[in-house]
Amino acid sequence: MSREYEMAWLEYRNAYRISQNDDWFHSIVLCDENEELRVVREELKIFAEEFFQIKPRFYNKPLKKRKYLLVGRIDALPFELKIDQDVHQEGFILKSVRFKESSILVLAGPSNSSIIYGVYELIKRTILGEDLNQVNLVSNPKLRLRMLNHWDNLDGTIERGYAGNSIFFKDDSIVVSNRTKDYARLLASTGINGIVLNNVNVRKAALKLIEKDYLPKVAKLAHIFNDYGIKIFLSVSFASPIHLGGLNTADPLSSLVAKWWREKAKEIYSYIPNFGGFLVKADSEFNPGPHVYGRNQAQGANVIAKALEPFDGYLIWRAFVYNCMQDWRDQETDRAKAAYEIFKPLDGEFAENAIVQIKYGPMDFQIREPVSPLFGGLEKTNQILELQITQEYTGQQIHLCYLGTLWKEILDFDTYAKGEGSQIKRIIDGTVFGMKNCGMAGVANTGDSVNWTGHDLAQANLWTFGKLAWNPDDSLQHILEEWIKLTFGSEKTLLKNLSHMLMNSRKAYEEYTTPYGLGWMVNPGHHYGPNPEGYEYSHWGTYHRANWEAIGVDRTSKGTKFTQQYHSPWRKVYDDPNSCPEELLLFFHRLRYDYKMKNGKTLLQNIYDLHFKGVEKIEEFVKLWNELSPFIDEKRFTRVKDKLQTQLENAKEWRDAVNTYFYRKTGIPDERGRVIYP
Numbered sequence: 001m002s003r004e005y006e007m008a009w010l011e012y013r014n015a016y017r018i019s020q021n022d023d024w025f026h027s028i029v030l031c032d033e034n035e036e037l038r039v040v041r042e043e044l045k046i047f048a049e050e051f052f053q054i055k056p057r058f059y060n061k062p063l064k065k066r067k068y069l070l071v072g073r074i075d076a077l078p079f080e081l082k083i084d085q086d087v088h089q090e091g092f093i094l095k096s097v098r099f100k101e102s103s104i105l106v107l108a109g110p111s112n113s114s115i116i117y118g119v120y121e122l123i124k125r126t127i128l129g130e131d132l133n134q135v136n137l138v139s140n141p142k143l144r145l146r147m148l149n150h151w152d153n154l155d156g157t158i159e160r161g162y163a164g165n166s167i168f169f170k171d172d173s174i175v176v177s178n179r180t181k182d183y184a185r186l187l188a189s190t191g192i193n194g195i196v197l198n199n200v201n202v203r204k205a206a207l208k209l210i211e212k213d214y215l216p217k218v219a220k221l222a223h224i225f226n227d228y229g230i231k232i233f234l235s236v237s238f239a240s241p242i243h244l245g246g247l248n249t250a251d252p253l254s255s256l257v258a259k260w261w262r263e264k265a266k267e268i269y270s271y272i273p274n275f276g277g278f279l280v281k282a283d284s285e286f287n288p289g290p291h292v293y294g295r296n297q298a299q300g301a302n303v304i305a306k307a308l309e310p311f312d313g314y315l316i317w318r319a320f321v322y323n324c325m326q327d328w329r330d331q332e333t334d335r336a337k338a339a340y341e342i343f344k345p346l347d348g349e350f351a352e353n354a355i356v357q358i359k360y361g362p363m364d365f366q367i368r369e370p371v372s373p374l375f376g377g378l379e380k381t382n383q384i385l386e387l388q389i390t391q392e393y394t395g396q397q398i399h400l401c402y403l404g405t406l407w408k409e410i411l412d413f414d415t416y417a418k419g420e421g422s423q424i425k426r427i428i429d430g431t432v433f434g435m436k437n438c439g440m441a442g443v444a445n446t447g448d449s450v451n452w453t454g455h456d457l458a459q460a461n462l463w464t465f466g467k468l469a470w471n472p473d474d475s476l477q478h479i480l481e482e483w484i485k486l487t488f489g490s491e492k493t494l495l496k497n498l499s500h501m502l503m504n505s506r507k508a509y510e511e512y513t514t515p516y517g518l519g520w521m522v523n524p525g526h527h528y529g530p531n532p533e534g535y536e537y538s539h540w541g542t543y544h545r546a547n548w549e550a551i552g553v554d555r556t557s558k559g560t561k562f563t564q565q566y567h568s569p570w571r572k573v574y575d576d577p578n579s580c581p582e583e584l585l586l587f588f589h590r591l592r593y594d595y596k597m598k599n600g601k602t603l604l605q606n607i608y609d610l611h612f613k614g615v616e617k618i619e620e621f622v623k624l625w626n627e628l629s630p631f632i633d634e635k636r637f638t639r640v641k642d643k644l645q646t647q648l649e650n651a652k653e654w655r656d657a658v659n660t661y662f663y664r665k666t667g668i669p670d671e672r673g674r675v676i677y678p
């Protein structure tokens with residue numbers, strides 16, 4: 001059966017195999033009385049057939065004097081398995097044992113979905129050629145919620161999507177196809193356990209997703225994804241009681257509104273018993289919310305959370321609340337401060353099944369921002385860290401920009417909320433504050449393009465997101481090495497060149513676009529390509545305020561006081577340009593162009609230098625990629641080659657536009673006399 005799309009790291013039939021060891025795939029015993037492990041069986045079969053070209057035989061009773069794979073729930077195994085570590089609800093165990101003169105590789109977990117995760121781990125280790133004869137592994141996900149947020153619209157378009165159209169929607173209908181299931185497989189293999197199907201901007205037909213017109217089909221999707229351990233969530237409008245219920249208010253304190261949400265939740269769960277819950281973007285960028293009624297964000301969230309509570313549903317509430325109609329002449333208001341000012345006073349007031357979802361930075365997914373001070377600020381609130389896998393501001397899947405390096409920095413950032421050791425990853429895994437309903441959400445970078453992510457190498461971002469959500473302590477080197485081997489092969493040059501390109505791509509992008517935490521020099525609206533003053537005189541609150549002698553926003557205690565939202569020592573470190581990490585210098589400080597940087601050169605000269613350097617890195621990437629042609633099939637090789645070529649041209653455009661901008665503002669030439677346009 002041929003598909004019109006490729007299966008990324010699950011493309012088992014490809015020739016870049018490493019392992020020859022098919023020992024465990026000839027005989028498979030499934031402890032499965034009620035056919036609950038149907039997809040486990042299916043996946044093992046697909047793998048054995050495609051990868052080893054063998055047809056596995058399935059049994060339901062232990063075998064004698066054989067070598068085989070045994071799969072089942074821990075409580076359904078034919079013998080007691082000695083486990084030296086806790087296995088969580090979604091965790092699994094992979095262990096080789098001897099029983100009845102047989103060598104058995106046991107894959108077991110407490111739930112069906114945990115076993116699915118285990119299957120993909122087993123497949124991965126097999127492809128990578130690991131010896132499983134002595135294996136003894138327990139793997140538990142560290143984060144409870146590992147979510148993708150799709151910004152898919154019902155007409156099939158995707159807000160900020162760069163990989164084709166929606167996999168879920170077309171012409172205001174829900175699409176259920178073979179691809180739906182393959183998508184579930186792809187996501188489950190990274191460890192993801194929840195997806196929001198539709199855009200947080202809930203408009204037009206999407207308002208009705210929670211009505212009977214759509215619910216039966218949503219239930220179909222939910223069923224497919226549930227099989228792979230993934231729960232379905234929907235974005236809903238805060239004003240649903242008005243749009244759908246015919247009420248004249250959505251006031252969260254109105255008993256009619258509360259009743260409407262309760263009945264709605266009941267109705268949804270009657271269609272989808274395993275429904276995950278809602279995601280809400282309220283009081284944000286023209287979406288209605290509790291502020292309209294003079295109520296606060298917790299009151300808004302809780303009325304919906306209470307309705308979901310009897311069904312164990314979650315209400316995820318975004319913290320992306322700010323005034324998007326700012327006057328650029330107003331220099332007092334600082335958008336960076338908004339989320340903290342609004343949410344910090346409400347700490348402890350959110351219902352237990354309500355979760356506040358916070359973008360990683362205080363602005364909006366720029367290539368570099370400090371971490372949002374709400375992390376560490378909120379101590380009694382469940383939190384989800386929101387990342388953008390889709391590359392809205394980071395090259396739109398035309399540019400190679402591996403985001404693992406950015407995410408790792410965020411996860412490892414120590415907030416000092418409870419002294420040293422209060423990293424973001426320890427907050428969202430529940431260690432620091434003991435809040436358990438936490439996790440990570442990534443805005444999806446997938447669509448119906450042949451390779452799912454537009455840029456073949458952007459698959460690494462999806463993979464890494466899932467892997468870090470499973471274990472934020474995993475190293476990028478390990479995550480990438482596995483991804484490269486599974487996706488392309490294990491040739492040394494492949495590993496060397498690709499790791500280098502991926503690991504250095506975010507820095508390169510930052511250098512030729514907006515270094516030092518500047519951000520925002522993009523074309524308004526679609527956000528691609530350079531436009532140094534694109535957002536300078538607009539209402540979005542995103543300014544760098546460059547003039548002839550200085551640039552940057554003073555967010556120190558003498559300026560907007562944003563630095564004071566952090567715990568010590570950060571509030572002090574950020575407050576002083578001498579101690580502020582240089583890569584964030586212009587986020588926190590307004591500095592003259594002749595400000596001396598640590599390397600002895602001026603700020604302006606460094607800006608020029610970085611722009612030249614960033615482009616040189618892409619020139620190098622092009623060379624490194626070209627060296628890989630013997631190891632990569634032509635289709636993928638050419639696709640990436642073309643993208644890199646465009647990236648190079650666009651990077652030069654960035655370099656020249658930004659350098660020229662500063663040269664024209666300041667009249668100060670590049671000390672090395674390189675080309676800058678007068």
Ligand code: GCW
Pocket residue numbers: 151159160200201281285320364365392
């Ligand atoms: O960055 C902005 C995007 C919007 C997006 C919004 C948000 C879905 O430009 O397209 O809307 O963030 O996160 O809600």
